Amino acid sequence: MRKLMTLEEFTIQELRAFPKATGQLSGLVRDIGLAAKRINVEVNKAGLMDAILGATGYINVQGEEVQKLDVFADNQLVSVLRNGLFCAGIASEENDDILVFDDEVSNNAKYVVLMDPLDGSSNIDVNMPVGTIFSVYRRVTPLGTPCTKEDFLQPGTRIVAAGYIIYGPSTIMVYATRRGVNAFTLDPSIGEFCLCYSNMKCPERGDIYSLNYGNYGGYNDQIKKYIDFCERKKQNGKCYTQRYVGSLVADIHRNLIKGGIFLYPGTAEKPKGKLRLLYECNPMAFIIEMAGGHATNGKQSILSIIPDTLHERSPLFIGSSGMMQELHQYIKGTAILYNMSNAY
Ligand SMILES: O=P(O)(O)OC[C@H]1O[C@](O)(COP(=O)(O)O)[C@@H](O)[C@@H]1O
Numbered sequence: 111m112r113k114l115m116t117l118e119e120f121t122i123q124e125l126r127a128f129p130k131a132t133g134q135l136s137g138l139v140r141d142i143g144l145a146a147k148r149i150n151v152e153v154n155k156a157g158l159m160d161a162i163l164g165a166t167g168y169i170n171v172q173g174e175e176v177q178k179l180d181v182f183a184d185n186q187l188v189s190v191l192r193n194g195l196f197c198a199g200i201a202s203e204e205n206d207d208i209l210v211f212d213d214e215v216s217n218n219a220k221y222v223v224l225m226d227p228l229d230g231s232s233n234i235d236v237n238m239p240v241g242t243i244f245s246v247y248r249r250v251t252p253l254g255t256p257c258t259k260e261d262f263l264q265p266g267t268r269i270v271a272a273g274y275i276i277y278g279p280s281t282i283m284v285y286a287t288r289r290g291v292n293a294f295t296l297d298p299s300i301g302e303f304c305l306c307y308s309n310m311k312c313p314e315r316g317d318i319y320s321l322n323y324g325n326y327g328g329y330n331d332q333i334k335k336y337i338d339f340c341e342r343k344k345q346n347g348k349c350y351t352q353r354y355v356g357s358l359v360a361d362i363h364r365n366l367i368k369g370g371i372f373l374y375p376g377t378a379e380k381p382k383g384k385l386r387l388l389y390e391c392n393p394m395a396f397i398i399e400m401a402g403g404h405a406t407n408g409k410q411s412i413l414s415i416i417p418d419t420l421h422e423r424s425p426l427f428i429g430s431s432g433m434m435q436e437l438h439q440y441i442k443g444t445a446i447l448y449n450m451s452n453a454y
């Protein structure tokens with residue numbers, strides 16, 4: 111077996127590149143990795159335990175029925191980060207309001223974490239890939255004081271690091287900073303995430319388009335025309351292929367590796383679509399943009415949106431740069447597609 115660098119070794123190597131760094135970000139990512147390992151164990155044996163499969167009967171702030179695994183995942187992340195040294199507070203898709211840790215250590219931590227503890231909830235009971243999505247921001251409120259909502263309502267251009275863990279045939283953590291995008295596979299024999307893809311680049315083009323076709327009727331004419339174009343489109347003599355898992359982590363992970371485009375547009379009924387700007391759109395946009403792709407809401411780059419509320423939704427168009435250019439010719443959005451990776 112090739113000796114693969116572990117996540118811990120990788121973050122320490124990154125630290126060595128920044129002698130002035132405090133190590134807080136590396137510590138935070140390792141804490142998230144630990145929580146992911148605990149979630150992974152429950153996901154793997156979900157079919158064996160009623161305690162993990164099924165719904166809680168509780169409706170969350172999103173108006174969605176909360177799954178038992180949503181709660182389990184949220185609790186694992188909250189407890190690891192609350193008891194850690196590097197996080198001042200959390201905003202979670204599952205909680206109405208922010209969680210301020212407000213103790214001496216946490217109040218001196220310079221980062222806050224935003225998370226979708228369990229993504230792809232509708233796929234839990236059918237053994238399809240699900241995931242966890244996170245993003246890290248530097249606080250804007252003074253250290254030594256409790257963090258506030260201001261620390262969470264920052265545009266995606268302020269993201270310091272973002273990532274997701276996909277609990278699939280293998281469990282993979284994709285972690286992005288401004289230095290690049292790297293992926294780590296969980297090696298169950300040593301219980302460590304090991305580097306499997308370094309410096310990932312999203313191919314400029316692919317032949318996959320990904321959307322929930324069931325919503326087609328509710329899309330505006332421009333988007334319908336783009337989807338019709340994808341149906342007819344031939345590339346190198348090959349038709350475009352439609353793929354949709356229904357777990358954002360899985361649909362984005364596939365397109366990150368193979369190239370492709372993912373759309374979750376607004377509809378007449380839900381003009382903002384379904385996906386949450388802070389917990390889903392922003393982190394995925396950061397990862398894909400750092401890998402050379404693009405992400406917009408059809409009008410502007412996702413990362414440039416100034417959030418108003420914790421649980422606001424946004425249409426999402428994301429993927430290979432060449433395919434995003436093509437899409438924008440159809441939806442005539444005014445978004446000038448430039449790569450945000452060098453915006454800051
Ligand atoms: O069932 P739909 O409308 O296609 O929505 C699927 C989308 O909803 C989600 O499941 C929403 O995420 P959660 O499971 O975290 O609520 C995404 O993962 C996925 O892309």
Ligand SMILES: [Mg+2]
Pocket residue numbers: 226228229230358390
């Ligand atoms: Mg989600």
Ligand SMILES: [Mg+2]
Pocket residue numbers: 180203226227228229230231
């Ligand atoms: Mg979720």
